[in-house]
Amino acid sequence: MLRTSPNPQLNADGALQHLLTLEGMPAEIIERILDTAVPFVSIAERDVKKVPLLRGKTVFNLFFENSTRTRTTFEIAAKRLSADVINLNVGVSSTNKGETLLDTIDNLVAMNADMFVVRHAQSGAPHLIAQHLSERQRDHIHVINAGDGRHAHPTQGLLDLFTIRHYKHEFSKLTVAVVGDVLHSRVARSLIHGLRTMGVPEVRAIGPQTLLPTAVEKLGVRVFHDMRIGLAGCDVIVMLRLQSERMKGSLLPSAGEFFKHYGLTADKLALAKPDAIVMHPGPMNRGVEIDSAVADGKHSVILPQVTFGIAVRMAVMSMLAGG
């Protein structure tokens, strides 16, 4: 929807203008983001956890949908780049007074915004903002999608790719399983696009029929309904959060039933490769999609994912804001 050019994320020179989705993102750009994130990881280990790259820039965190964790990691990333960060919980302010999304944007542009980090329940909202800025010739202002509807969550996909590359070094020989509620997960969608683009030969989607998108094979994914078969030989296991509201409908019988079939336990994990890593985008439902012993166990890289997420977001912001 709302596309003016084949890839509105890239400018005329092929450089990153906005980060909206990993779908169609060239492998070279993904690789450059991952490479750029590496030196940012060590900045967090210094006494002064700040570099002056975005000094004087103003970043607006526009969260039309709540997410403490994602908003916090974007805020930390921007602050470690020396930007000024303004957090707007738009869900509880102007939209309640009837202001439209684009009026909100125009007002913030009038306050000399340099970057918008946008989360919205509506798929395509960040695209709409990017297109609007382009129509107003505000090409110096950049948009980062921090999650839109069921569509995309590209920085989560990138931090997942960064984590996988950190532990597994290269993508070209891996088997990666994405387990659980793939249907409603923008995290899964972004990650699957990224994994395919980076040349992962086997991506598996594991879940009940009701929680897998009908055309998921078209993304180049192998589907498994039996988790024990699907996990065999996996290098990477990505557990998805089961959103509790899914249980209220007819998609699932109960959390206990889900855990029995699709919860990651030590005995199911033992079917994957001995050096498999376990990932989760958070927040976790312990005892629903993942057992506590696994979440806290030696295969788990769930907390390093959070740390790497800040470095990846710093990389994206500094690639966008540079001249």
Add this chain to the structure above:
Amino acid sequence: MTNATPTKTTEGLPEALPEAEQALAALLDKMRGSVAMDAKLIGIYSGGAWLAERLAALLPGEHPVGFIDVSFYRDDYGQKGLRAKVATTTLPFEVEGSRIVLIDDVLYTGRSVRAAINEIFDYGRPEKIELAVLVDRGGRELPIEATYVGARVTVARELSVVLNRDGDRFELSVEPVTGEPRA
């Protein structure tokens, strides 16, 4: 100074660049006896990093080596953005209270050195920072001078002086200026 690297003729270009190994020997001469025996060496990526490693092996005393990539501190980020490959700054020692020799292959505008000094201070307050360079080509845009210089050259603005490594040996060459930030 006889081992000339062939270059395209440009108005005002020197007949020859200094031979890199001779410049290194001259630099070592100046540093010996003057650099503190426990001074820590910080090389600026990538040429300065190679130079720091060789100097650490050749200088008397014990000299821990660190490396710095000044990309996050450059003043031309707003015009040029980030370079494609940013290396990780690694200072595996305490900066606070240390005597440091900052090392670069070519000193030109002084902007890399300014950026490097700023970055070092984000690790701590050193007692002293000196600057050692293989080649000083003039053209300063900031009030920065090297403590130790291997050789001085004059090179046309449209050319950059580049340090290359052939096994253990250094060689200098000139190349047309690219879009990459200048030293």
